[in-house]
Amino acid sequence: MRVSGSQSRGLRLVLLRALNENQILILSSVNGMRNITSLLADVAGESGVPISTLKLNAKILKELGLIDFNGAPATVTELGRLIINILGER
Numbered sequence: 001m002r003v004s005g006s007q008s009r010g011l012r013l014v015l016l017r018a019l020n021e022n023q024i025l026i027l028s029s030v031n032g033m034r035n036i037t038s039l040l041a042d043v044a045g046e047s048g049v050p051i052s053t054l055k056l057n058a059k060i061l062k063e064l065g066l067i068d069f070n071g072a073p074a075t076v077t078e079l080g081r082l083i084i085n086i087l088g089e090r
Contacts, residue, residue, distance in 0.1 A: 036069035
């Protein structure tokens with residue numbers, strides 16, 4: 001199934017409503033080079049968001065199948081990459 005431009009814009013709006021700012025921030029920060037603890041510590045320092053909030057949101061992203069961090073490094077899944085592309089976050 002191919003997605004048209006207007007469908008992509010509509011899907012982007014849905015995703016922006018479904019994911020919160022912290023989840024989008026984490027999703028766009030995962031680069032496959034660092035473990036989740038190090039990544040979240042840096043994101044917390046740069047954004048001012050408490051690390052406990054980021055940890056909860058990273059867990060939610062993992063449960064949704066958007067990121068994986070069972071081992072080092074944390075990675076974005078194929079579905080997560082699709083969402084990043086739709087949101088235009090990278």
